[in-house]
Amino acid sequence: MQKIQNFINGKYVDPVKGEYIDNVEPATGKAFAQVPNSSIEDLELAIDAAQAAFPAWSTMSVDKRSRILHKLADLIEQNLDDYALMESRDNGKPLWLAKAVDIPRASTNFRFYASAIVNFSTEAQVSEGFMVNYTRRAPVGIVGCISPWNLPLYLFSWKIAPALAMGNCVIAKPSELTPMTAYLLGKLANEAEMPAGVLNILHGEGKGIGQAIVEHEATKAISFTGGTATGKIVGATASQQFKKVSLELGGKNPNIIFADCDLDEAVKTSVKSSFTNQGEICLCGSRILIEESIYEEFKRQFLEECEKLVVGDPMDPKTTTGALVSEAHLNKVDSYVQLAREEGGTILTGGKKLDREGFYYEPTVIEGLDENCRTNQEEIFGPVVTLNKFKSEEEAIEVANSTRYGLSCTIWTSNLQRAHRVAHAVQSGIIWVNCWLVRDLRTPFGGMKDSGIGREGGDEALRFFSEPQNICIKL
Structure with missing residues (x-):
């Protein structure tokens, strides 16, 4: 039985404590792989890697970051059949649906934000002869992206693509029920020449490693998609440290x-x-x-x-x-x-x-x-x-x-x-x-009432994964 690994600092590594949970194929009800049940020790390794990578990634030219994300989108398209097959086994959805929707949209997410960052603009206000005020959007730092099991790679990429595009380093946790396409993404990130430590992928249970990502003082923003009950816990935890938080939660549409x-x-x-x-x-x-x-x-x-x-x-x-x-x-x-x-x-x-x-x-x-x-x-x-x-x-x-x-x-x-x-x-x-x-x-994408706070999509996502700095220059 295959044992998948965490992806930390550009390498696949076993969980520090050597603990795993079964990954069950919904179509058969039988385990076909084992998933790391990551711990705080694994998170600390990912934090160290992200902190080391952040200075170079956050100051890299927008054009170069864009090229890396475009390359990642290309690689997903080239591996569509393999990814769709793995997602269907992992999630239980029809193979044709994974091929037609999930994997193509994941590629589109990276391609959209690879293009968006080279067209993203900020504001400037000129007081003639006196001063100029302009707004700079600075990357937040290390961000936690926690995605659900229903659209595994599609929603996983929807979070990490804008975060990476804005110059952040990411610690991402896919659902422990559907980890396979996220696991495979690390290999493609390396092929796209993404610097080590920029994207780190930790597997495990939400109540364990997911909550640890939210709680850790090094993560400065949290993007979470999942159930409303869990979203309340994520929101409450993040607010205690004044972290930016985006919650896309349940619906009864x-x-x-x-x-x-x-x-x-x-x-x-x-x-x-x-x-x-x-x-x-x-x-x-x-x-x-x-x-x-x-x-x-x-x-x-x-x-x-x-x-x-x-x-x-x-x-x-x-x-x-x-x-x-x-x-x-x-x-x-x-x-x-x-x-x-x-x-x-x-x-x-x-x-x-x-x-x-x-x-x-x-x-x-x-x-x-x-x-x-x-x-x-x-x-x-x-x-x-x-x-x-x-x-x-x-x-x-x-x-x-x-x-x-x-x-x-x-x-x-x-x-x-x-x-x-x-x-x-x-x-x-x-x-x-x-x-x-x-x-x-x-x-923008998101809900009202108990369906969440914050918006994803378009400039809303780029703005969420950045902080505005107002800079005033006297003329």
């Missing part, structure tokens, strides 16, 4: 279907926004709110499309829904479906584990639940959606805003005025109208 929508398009896209990546995307629309006059027709077509979904081996190109990431997560999803039954919900399709090797769950659709019940209020993060009716625009907005989350919302309508009106009223950081998961990396 509404998908609002008005009667004047393009029904065929709304149905097909809603199936994708419900069950892509086994529903393990923070942006999935897990609460589908349908105008009463089209409720039955939408439900009929939606269920017909759901019946076409194929749950199976991630390596099979016909598979649309792969395995959930772990047995514990499979049991969590199933427990919410049982809860929905107890709360009076009707299972329209799905609703059970598959009797086969691995961690598979049927795409599940539930109706008849009150908007305030736990199933409609708590994040399930799996292939489970609820259907609810609404009678008016005002009711749709009220129900959409009824949870403590505010990450994303999808609105389906052909009425342009309504689209703007509802988008402005819904308390979500990301609003899609007549589409879903369309992203422009120049725009």
